[in-house]
Amino acid sequence: MLHQTTATPIEWARAACDSLMSAYLPEELPPAGRWHYHQGVFLCGMEMLWEADRDERYDAYIKRYVDQLVDDHGSFYFARDELDAIQAGLLLFRLDERNGGSKYRAAADKLRSLFHTLNRTSEGGFWHKDKYPYNMWLDGLYMGGVFALKYARAYGDNGLRDMALHQERLMHRHMYDERTGLLYHAWDESRRMPWADMETGCSPEFWGRSLGWYGLAIAQFMDELPDEHASRGLIAATLSDFAKALMRYQDPESGLWYQVVDKGHLADNWLETSCTCLFVYTLAKAYKLGLIGEDGLHAAKRGFEGLARVCRVDERGRFILPDICIGTSAGDYENYVTRPTSENDLHGVGAFVMACVEMQELLGE
Secondary structure (H helix, E strand, O other): OOOOOOOOHHHHHHHHHHHHHHHOOHHHOOOOOOOOHHHHHHHHHHHHHHHHHOOHHHHHHHHHHHHHHOOOOOOOOOOOOEHHHHHHHHHHHHHHHHHOOOHHHHHHHHHHHHHHHOOEOOOOOEOOEOOOOOEEEOHHHHHHHHHHHHHHHHHOOOHHHHHHHHHHHHHHHHHEOOOOOOEOOEEEOOOOOOOOOOOOOEOOOOEHHHHHHHHHHHHHHHHHOOOOOOOHHHHHHHHHHHHHHHHHOOOOOOOOEEOEOOOOOOOOOOEEHHHHHHHHHHHHHHHHOOOOOHHHHHHHHHHHHHHHHHOEEOOOOOEEOOOEEOOOOOOOHHHHHOOOEEOOOHHHHHHHHHHHHHHHHHOOO
8 A cells, every 4th residue: 555645756656557557458558559659658657667676567567568569570550650659669679678589679660760751841850740740849859859869779870869869959949938948839830830920930838748748858868878979968958958947937835837837827727747747857867967956856856745745546545646638739828728637647657657766766765
């Protein structure tokens, strides 16, 4: 039984993973039977937990998810017109390393091939999905960029590093706001989307989870870039500045962050848990890398404590994370604040587990 007031971050992470494992077989994780980033995010969190405590139940669960979808030849069904399809490929590298054979590498090769075929802006930025032409979304840097860097490190495809770093530089060039230090959710090169600013092409708001994906991506870029890489210092500076910007918008009372990050003063805005999890992770990583100071550590701790206060345990002792925004496209302020919320959505639980694993060391438990 999880003791809510005294549980360590790793105990919270185990409770989150165990609760979803008790509810779903790996192939039943929603949306069931699909190669999808929802499952990928949750299982990447579980993989981090496995790396921390080596409970082989977690390894077996992840492997079953992949093996139910990828056949012995590395063939599987996935969407071929969007960056989102690549994210679950992050699970393939460790499976390939631990289990050998050729299927996991073959599957990774298929996902890697998407980078040749995805549509791009005039500067080489990937469209987030074909149905959103000429759009770059912050989400895409995590959905495709981290995979590219992991593939480069695992299999020596060094050109992927420059490609992934180019995507980040384009996002920063077009979507960064100097006043806040934040980045807009999306940018439309064509200026045809109804939300696109005719001058900048940007969407009008700073959506929490998209900023969370961006922070997660650049934090993990630091894990994957070699120490001697020429762009490592630039990514470190970007992560430092971004983490400091996040700290300015943390709600002082709850320790959480708002759905629309810079507009916590508006009555219809609300505190959202998945972005808070991702921001806690980002701050923890930035602190461990020496990129922010004690104020950053304090913000990460307050964020994690705020999450622990809103998490619940049901009558059967199962973990529940509330107030997770369901997925959304870019839009105006009303679009974001009227989005429904859910409990234990995989977006949120995966991010929560990641935050827990990073916070374990910092809290000194």
